[in-house]
Structures are given as C-alpha cells and as structure tokens.
Amino acid sequence: ACGGGDNEAEKEGTTDTGEQTEETFKVAMVTDVGGIDDKSFNQSAWKGIQEFGEANGLEKGQDGYNYLQSQSDADYTTNLNSLARQDFDLIFGIGFMMQESINEIAGQQTEAHFGMVDAVVEKENVASILFKEQEASFLAGVAAGLTTESNKIGFIGGMQSDVIERFEAGFQAGVKAVNPDATIDVQYAEAFDKAEIGQSIASRMYSSGVDVVFHAAGATGNGLFKEARDLKAKDPSKNYWAIGVDSDQVAEGVVEIDGTEHNIILTSALKRVDVAVNDLSTKAKEGNFPGGETTVYGLAEDGVGLAEINDAVTVKADIETKVQEYSDKIKSGDLVVPGTLEELETFSAE
Amino acid sequence: MGLMDILLIIIPSTLLWASPLILTALGGIFSERSGVINIGLEGLMVIGAFSAIVFNLSTASVLGNWTPWVALLVAALAGALFSGIHAVASITFRADHTVSGVAINLLAVGVTLFLVKLIYDKGQTDIIQKGFSKIDVPILSDIPFIGPLFFSNTYWTSYFAIAVAIIAWFVVFKTPFGLRLRSTGEHPMAADTMGINVTKMRYIGVLLSGALGGLGGAVYAQSISSDFSHATISGQGFMALAAMIFGKWHPLGAMGAAIFFGFAQSLSIIGNSLPFLENVPNVYLLIAPYILTILALTGFIGRADAPKSIGTHYIKGSR
Amino acid sequence: MEEYVIEMLNIRKEFSGFVANDNITLQLKKGEIHALLGENGAGKSTLMNVLFGLYQPEAGEIKVKGESVNITDPNVANDLGIGMVHQHFMLVDTFTVTENIILGKETSKGGVIDIKTAEEEVRKISERYGLAVDPQAKISDISVGMQQRVEILKTLYRGAEILIFDEPTAVLTPQEIKELIQILKTLINEGKSIILITHKLKEIMEVCDRVTVIRKGKGIGTVNVSETNPTDLASLMVGREVTFKTEKTEAKPTSDVLLINDLVVKDSRGVEAVRGLNLNVRAGEIVGIAGVDGNGQSELIEAITGLRKADKGSIKLNNKEILNLPPRKITESGLAHIPQDRHKHGLVLNYSVGENMVLQTYYQKPFSRSGIMNFKQIFDKARSLISEFDVRTPSEFTPARALSGGNQQKAIIGREVDRNPDILIAAQPTRGLDVGAIEFIHQRLIDQRDNGKAVLLISFELEEIMNVSDRIAVIYEGEIVAVVDPKETTEQELGLLMAGSKRQEAGEETNV
C-alpha cells in the first residue's frame, strides 16, 4: 500500500513536469543489438546525446535524455514506439536497419519527431542523416598508402552493404591517390560480431605481407586488433598496422612489450555520429527541426574525419601534410570521393 | 600462394579456432558419459568467457603475464559452479536434462549480461590487455617443415586443449574413475549393484563439464574476442555439442571433429585467395564447413550411439 | 541347532502402499541350494533385492552367520559376502567381460587400471569354477549364457560366499541350463551357499535341497525337496491344483498355410544365418522349431514377418508369395507374431495397455475411420481383451510399462490371437512366466490350432516344444535338419539333432 501511495505522488509529480515539458526538450535513441557501447556508431550517437543533454542541463532518465537497447530486429519498432509514447521530443533510430520501422511509425505518430541515422526516410517528421564515410576512409587510405612499406594493404568489411561499400570505395581511392603501386586485399567477414573470423582474415593478410589493414566490421574488427597486437608482441621490430573505424579506436591497440607501450592503431576513420546527433538535437530544440530533409555530413560539416596519426609512424609528418591537402580539396569540392565501387572505377585523384 | 603458404595460415588458424571447441566438447563428454545430457555447453562457455574477462580486467595489473592462466582457473571454477545448477536440477530434482540445459543457456546469458551492466554500467567490457598471445614453441619451431607448420605463430592454448583431450581420453578409458563414469552412463543400475555411487559420479561428470566448458569459453575470450559482450559466445557451444556427437563421445574423436570444424572454417576464409577457389561465390565457401560436416556424417561416420542410459534418472529401487 | 548363513526374518517391504513382501522368513543353510518359488509378482525378486541391499525393508531382521546386519546398499552386501545374479542382467554392453567384473573394485597401478592383471585374475577364477569365459570379449558379442557366467564371475570376484540367482534359467537354452546346473554344483562343492529363484519345478527337484514358497507376498513355508514333488509344489505356489500335461486332441492338419523354400537370410553382420531352409506349416497343426539359440531362428522369424530382407528363396502364405513384402502387407495377409523380445518389439511401453492392444489394427475400422482414431472403440476392445486374456492391470489406461512381464506377454498374445490369423508365429511365448501363465498360454495356442489355424512355435525349451507341438522341426546352422513326431522321439534324441548329428531319413522328410 505504501508503494502505491508513493507512486501516485510520483504520477502527480510527472504531470507537473509534464506541463514544463513545453520547455524541457527530451531526446532519446534506440540502439541496434550492438548496444550503446559497441565502440561504433551507437556509442558515438549516445555520446552526442549525452553531450547535448549535459549542455542543456538535462538528466538521464524519462524526463531528460535516454536510450533503449534492442535485443532483436523485432524490437526496433516497439522501442521507437515506446519512446514516442513517452513523449520524447526527438527520437533517433541508429542504423539503416531501422529505416522501415521509422518510416512506419513516423506515419502513425505524426506528432513525434524522428532522426534517422544512416538511411533516408521521406516523411515530414523525420530528419535523415547520412555520412560521407568515403571521405573519412579516403583519408585513412591516404594514411595507409603512405605508411605501407610492402605496398600491400588490407580491407576487412563486415557484411556487404551500401555503407560498408562507401568505406571500401573511399579507402581504395585514398590508397590509389597516394600510392598507385599498392595492392589492396579486400575480404568480407559476412558478420559484424565474429572476432575469430576477423582474426583469421587478418592473420591471412599479415602473413601474406600486408602491413596495414583497415576494418569496417564492428566487433569482427576485434579479431584484427588481436592479431595485430599478437604479431607485434612477437616481433616488435616489424610493423603491423591496423586502422580503426567510426570512433577513435586507439585504446584497442595497446601492446605492452617488455615494459614499453606500443600501439598498433595507425589511425581511425571517424564517423562523427555524435556531432550529427548533437547538431540535429540542437536544431530541433531551437525549433528548426529539418523535417523531411536529408542532411549529409561530410568532412566539410565535421561529420567525418581522421583521428590522430600514431606517433610511431616514421612518415607521420608526410601523412599529416597529405591528409591536410586532400581534406582541403574535398571540403572545397575540388575532389569528389567515390561512394561506390562503380564510381571508384572511373575515379582519379588528379 | 603456394601450398606451404596456405598451410602456414590454415593450420594455426585451425588450431586457434578448434581449441575452445575441443575443451567444451570434452566437457560434454564427461557429462554425457556419466549419463547426463548437456546442451547447456553454450551457457557454460558464456560463464567461462565472462568470468575470465572480468577476472582478467581486474587483476591484470597485479598478476601480469600470468593473468590469462589464472583466469582460466577462475573460469573453470565458475563454470563448474554454474553447472552445479544443472547437476542439482537434472540429477537431484530429476528435471528433464534437455530442459535444464536449455535453461542453463538462457540463464548464463541473462546473468552475465545483467552483471556486466551492473558492474560496468554498459553492455560490454573493455578489451583485456593480457590475453594469450602468439608464440613460436621454443626448439620445436626450428624443426624443418613441421616446425613452421605446427609450432610457429600459434597459441599455447592450442596445445593446452590437445593435451587436455589426451588426458581426458586417458582418464575416461584407462582409469578406474573413467570406467565407473562410463558405467553410470551406460547402465546405472549395474553400477549401483557394483557399489558405485551413481549420483556422485554424475555430479562429478556434470561439474567437470562445467569446468571444461568454462575453460573453453575462457580460452575463446582470452585468445580471440578479448572482451565480453552478448556476441562473444554465439553458437560455439552448439558447435562443441556437434563435435562431441561427431566424435562419438570419444575425447580424441571430439578433438578430431573440432579440428575438422576449425579446418573447414579456416578454409572458407582463406578460400578467396586460393587459385582454384577464387572464382567460387563467397556463399559456397561460407556454407562449406557446415555442408562438409553433414556430408562427413552421412558418408563415413554414420550412426553415432550415445551412452545408453543418457537422459534417464537413476532412482534407487525402481527399474 | 542348524547353522544358517543367512536368516531373513519377518521381512516386510512396501511400494507406496502396496505390500510386496509381507512377513516373509527365509533361512539359508551353509552349503545348500535353496529354492525360492512363487508366481509372477509373488515378491521373490523384491525379497532378494532386500537381501542385496537394493531395497530397504520396512520391517524384519536380517542375520548373516547369526549376526544381525543392516544392509544399506549393495556395497554392504558385497562386504558381507553376498552376491546376486539378477533377473535382468546388470552388465554394461559396451564393456569387456573383465571391465564388467572389476567395475567398482578395480585393480590399478598408479591410478591406471591394470587390465592385464585383472584379466589374469578373471581367467583364474573362471577356470577354477569351470566357467570358461573369454576375459577380453565384449558383452554385446557374447551369448546370453556367457553373459550369465560373467554375472556369476562378478560375485565370485568379490569373494561372495552366498550367491543369489534370480531366474537364471529363464533365458538359457537346454544345453546352457545343463551347464549352469553343473556350475551350481561346483559352487556348492567350493563351499558356497545358493538361493535359486526359478519357475521350473523340474530344476528344483534336480538340484535344490530345500524350497521356500511364497504366494502373493506372503510366506507359505519351507519344505525339503526330498519330501515333496512337483505337483505339491505347484499347488502350494498357486493355491490350487495345477495340471502339467497340456490336454490336447489329435491334430487334423489340412493344407499348407506357410510354405518356405530355399530361404537364405543374412544376419546383421552379413553372415548367412539361414541357409536354404525349407519348412511347411499346415492349417490345424502346431509346428515347433527346436534348436540351440543362434542357429538362425531369429533371422528366420524376421524374414517371415518382413522385419528383415531375405536374400533368396520363397515364402508363401496361403499360396501367395510374401517374401520381402513390408511387415504390414504380411500381417494383413493373415499372419500374427508374438515377438521374442516383448519390450523391444512387442510393446510401446509408454503407450497405454489399450493403445498397445491395437498396435497392429489401429488404422482399421472400427478403431479409426478415414484416419481419425476412435478411442472409445479402442478402449472398449481393450477392456474385453483384458478380461478375456486375464491381463492383470489397474486399467486399460495404465501405461504398458507398469505391467509385470507376464501380464505384458498376455496382453501381446491377446492382441495377436484376437486378430484370428491364419498363422500365428510364437517366439518364446512363455519365457520367464510362472506355471499358471504358461498353462494359459499353451492352451491358447492349442485353441488356435483346434480352430483350424496354423501355429509356428519357436522355443529353446524342449519340454515346451514336446508338449505343445504336433510336429517338431529341428533347426541347425540355418537349416531344418530333421522333422520329427513328438510322440516318437525323446528329449535325448532331439538334443542330439540340435547338436548337429543329422539323421539321414529326417533330411529327406523336410520337404514334405
């Protein structure tokens, strides 16, 4: 009985704040099965929401900012709907897998506002966010192409999809731009969560002479890092570089050899979902919700980028110069990075 | 790529892949040889992987390079403890073994993810710094031909798993304990009339399966995934179960089956770069390990007979 | 005062309310063979399981060599020198003879089983008692008789002084029974004492010193064998007069119902087990097949009933070829079969008695109609068969598993006979049953014959074959080596034929 009393009080409290919600802007997101700390775009998106929340004095919870994790594909719709019913002002769906769910719910919950990350939903109350992943991976390719000593470079994809293809195409273009002699060994793991496959592919690549490997494969990439760390630990004199994806994965690359710390992460191709999410939330809060529009975040918008280059790379300075050079070209529109393998065929950096 | 190059990649990768399966399948053998079906192997691996990673993360600074080995021990203990639930349910409480095993799988995932969220306030752990790493076996790796193939670029855990398989074979088939264990799985009443404590033997069998399943999960986590999340153990336990059946409940057979799985899997990954396979669409390579297993079972292995009294409850005084 | 090695005094054992042993007393003298006699379900096995520590009695006292003991489990019994050869063998099929024997009491060196020493030990004991078993053979590869010797060796290996045999002869061939009786005598000479459970009064008269009779869980008394006879024992046991000779009139055989020519069948290992066998069974007669186990009987039945593919030859049922037809086609042509292994082939133990009663006919009217079962009809039918064939079961809904062996057998016989087949194949129909039940079943077979049907009886018990058959065909190494008239032959002569001494004239007679 006691608990019931408390609850009524709480409910009254909620109605009170309910009136205030005109002012408090509530924002939430739905993750895919990877969860908010997938070291990839869910994590990055959550970071953006947290930053937005903190900047605006919100608290985590039902009346501030929050997230719901999906345990299976079937949960996306339920979770998105749940949040809409909790009167969140802006709800993000993270990942192209949520496209259909958002499309459907946006039609039903016409009052709610949605942010669709990584896919386009053409509804008045949905703002779509896309990234030019190819621009980030182009820069990663530049770094790889300049770093490699064997002229053999690897790319591990998770599962074939438009997004991963953008990563691949951009990366290949970047390598070709600075090092036309380099060959690129591409392999898809057909899974985003199988570290052992990542490890085996990486093992194959490194042992065939590849010295830089870029992955766009989620947790499958853990296997790449593991392999690179192990090889480095065995023979510290050799170079086994790995390039991270989405967020700066430098923490995954630490190898301690005889008391000295090495790192096998060359750099990471950043996809700043946090920036985009924060940006869209701010716009929405200010009443400028870009409903029905698709915003593409590229280098120019600071939506993608390249992380710090590893200090241990001998040609670090050269890389930084080249990266800067290409960044400028891309931002200015002088260089259009191919986003598909088809475009890649006709691409030339000149 | 020459044949040698191919083997140089395939063999270590096969062994790496096989070692968690071998250990876990051995666990299954101990349990099922004692008469208790154990489809909870997947769950036991989850527990092993979880406890190894958590232990590793919290003690690496103290234990240094010994961390992964001590973590194996901890994982074995945790696995044994957890399998105690299966033992109590299916032996003492006379639960259907399959049902209890399914519950073990669900419970393991639920409990570990719940704990990860409770401890770290997020859905997965950080990456461990002190995992098992690649080695060249001293001396042996210098043997021409054999050395590079079997003793270079591999992990201690591969040899560990093979050694455990040989020990398990020895224990199951050469020692009084093994004879008694097998008798309770084949004909518990006969064992009882010979003064063997059926309940005790079955408890030991199940607890050993927990310890070995825990080891399997810990080896996977510390030599492959390096962290723990919902995706760390995703089906390896079922593959181990298949290896156990494929190997006809024999430790060395299960080891062979696990190595076969590892080999088929590695082949599917390296296939793209083999001259005679490069034009084969990827999907065929991806399904090859599974199809090969089915064909192998159909073609030359044929019927595999489980221990006779597997899945039954031994109740004194009934027949 | 007599010296008793074992005294079981006023033993009472209940199974959730059901009293299986009610105040039973049994006293075993040193050096005697003591028979324990009673109908199926009388409580014999229960009493012995109490003595062996598998069950704990609710009341009563057990003394070993005059000292009161508490036998809490088989280990205690072993330590007290009590060994038991169980009714259903307690052997691990996949183990070798030696492994089975040493199980639980292994000889080991440094934690490893010392199998060489153990095998030597087993060989020694087995020679001493004239048991002749191969210590290295796998249980699944040796005959039932051999398996029983392994059971005996198990007790001897543990130094048993008192041996309990629960129905040891039920599963043996006449030859094996002879050998077993010899073994029992050797054991007594070596100073052991024996309790023997058997339904065969002849055996009791032959080897036992005293006999304790129990009926429906109650002790009836103990008598000296020298002061009694089979008729008295039988009536003590069942509580009424029992006739031994099955009454039957002269057979009036007519035309061939079953005609087998040049049949060749391979066993599961691919060896020819039936080699060009010829046999005919006519309407209105019972043909008995006599032979030592393993001479192709099982393969012959399986080929006739369609459970095994034959390689050559012909089997005609009512002049229609049925060779290698599916079992259902064959049964529908007028054949019924009481299988040798009732648990494996005869019953679906998890099904109710009622469902088992229609195992062959469930798809026919009135038990089902256009694929839909009619359970009312099925259980009505079951009820009438249960009363007609005196199947003792709580109800027709009880799972067949819960019935005693004898009642399971009666259920099968009821089911098969009720189909009114032109030929009934009965394989070991009375194995392990008490005399009352045997009498009943024999009568049913004869009724069948008197109704103008054919019956083919396969049995390892010569007495049964001699009593029931109108003609006896002797099978030896997959061939019918002789066909004889039971009135014109003796058990001795049959024994010789079964052992392979072909009689010239008989060989020609087979094609009749």
Added chain:
Amino acid sequence: MSSRMRNILIPIIAVLLGVLVGTIIMIVSGYDAVAGFQALWNGAFGDIYFTGEVVRQVTPYILAGLAVAFAFRTGLFNIGVEGQLIVGWVAAVWVGVSFDLPKIFHLPLAVLAAAVAGALWAFIPGYLKAKFRVHEVIVTIMLNYTALHITNHFIRTVLSDGKERSENIATTASLRSPFFEGLTEYSRMHWGIFIAIICAIIMWFILEKTTRGFELRAVGFNEHASQYAGMNVKQNIILSMVISGTFAGLAGAMEGLGTFGYTAIKGGFTGVGFDGIAVALLGANTAIGVVLAAILFGSLKVGALNMPLEAGIPNELVDIIIALIIFFVASSYIIRWFIDRISKKGAK
C-alpha cells in the same frame, strides 16, 4: 490432491518462484523491485499498444514452440527451427514481392511458400536421420548456419541487387490489418495469431486424434515395436520433421508477412527458433501448453523492453526470470514433493 490439480499448480508455482528469485536478484543488486515489475507489467499490458505488441511477439513463439514440441513428441530434437524459420521468412517475402495477385490468392500463396520452405529445410535432417541414421541435432545445427548464409545470399542476389534488404511485400500478401492497427494504436499485431492458434489445434488433432499421430508418437517411443507393428518408420521420421519444419516455416511467415513486411540480411539468428525450445519445454510439448507458454514468454519479452526506460533495470533480468521458470518447471519433481508433503500435513 488430484493429479490434474497438481499439474495446473506446478507451472503456477514455478512462475511464482521465478518471479521471487528475480525479485531477490533485483533487491540484492540495489534496484527497486516494485518499480521493476511495474515497468514490466506496463510494458506488456499498461497500454493497448503494448498488448498488441505482445500478441505480435506471441504469434511466432507459438509456431516455433509447436515446431519444437511436435518433433519432441515424436522422439526428435529439432534444434533447427531457427534455420527453418529463416528460410520460411525469406520464401514468404519472395512470394510477397514478386507476384501481383489478388489478396485471396496472394496471401495464402505467400504463407504456403513459407510452410513449404520450412518443410523442405526440415526434410533434409529427417531424410538423413531416416536413411543414414545421422543424428538430427548436428544436422539441424549445421543447417541453421547454412540457412543464414544462403538466405543472405538470396536476399542480395534475388530479392535485391546487392542490397541488404528486400522490397516491402505487396499489401495483397500482408497479414497486417488496419483493423488491428486501429484497435491497438498501431501495434504490429496481425492476423497471424489466428494461423498460430489454428496450427496449435492442428497439432493437437494430428497427435491425439489421427492414426498418423498414433504412428508418429509410436515411432518416437519405440522404433522397433513400430516397425514390427507394420508402421513405416523411416517415412514417419521424415514426416515428423517435415511437419515440424512446416510450423517453423510458418513462424517465419509471421515475421515476413506480419511483423516486418520485408526481409533483410542477418548477421545472426533471430533467436525465435531457440526461444521456441524454451516455449515447447515450458508447455510440456502439448499444444495448449505451448500456447500458454508463448503468451507468458511473449509478455515477458515485450514487457522487458520497458524496464530500462521506466525503472532503470537491465532487461536481461527478464531472461534470468524466464530461465529460472524453466528450471523450476523442469524440477517439478521437487515441487510435487513439497505439494504432497504440505497437503499430507494439512490432511493430518
């Protein structure tokens, strides 16, 4: 106490015990258990929308549970429901996107395609078991992975050109209905629930009422006796797997034609097939039991999604509770023993 009464009481006690232990876990971990259960309840029944979602989740659970249960009843362990479900899903969507037919033909055809696909996929282990005595557990595990890769390939090549998902199915093939959407405030509840219930009735009818069911069960219990009784053992083993696979394929149709309306490449299993094992076991492998267990699991699963939001409790707690319930049901012997003791004491 009558045995019927006991049989009803045991699952109820098991559920209560599961909830009790779940509560203890919440308290020990420092969470507010009351809020937790409230959130769970609200997430499943607090709103008609959520109830609709529960029904949506229950639908494939029933079918997957039936698939496992049917095989179990006939002596087979079908771990392959997951794979059969996936091929059923893709087959249904394939028909849904590639034909242009009136609804009365299109929808049944799509449903049928799923059933046939699931049945064919299950035919393989059935055939191998019947013909070569290959253990169905391994074959079905292997075929799960095979199904995953093959359907992904199929989606990329046939259902799209290199994309990760198919088109949406035509409305003529959809199980969705504006009626339910209106009723449940746009939940994804769809007509499939009736298919699931009809299938439960069919399973009950086949097993309990038909001669075929009599044979299937007999073969499951004792192959030798069944062969002796003239039943075609091999045919029955295959048929059993095929029927089981049909149910599993239909579960896939529920996802393809109801819940999602499309299919997309999958990185891992849906989990529904494996949950089906739990549903079947909790439902004691009977049709009615499966339906009830599916309702329980469906409610818990959907309700759990609300727990982190409303009470800040990880939704894995519900997985723990489900696992515990299965344990307690499995250990019914001990519950029975307690009931008997208590009722005896009461009598004295």
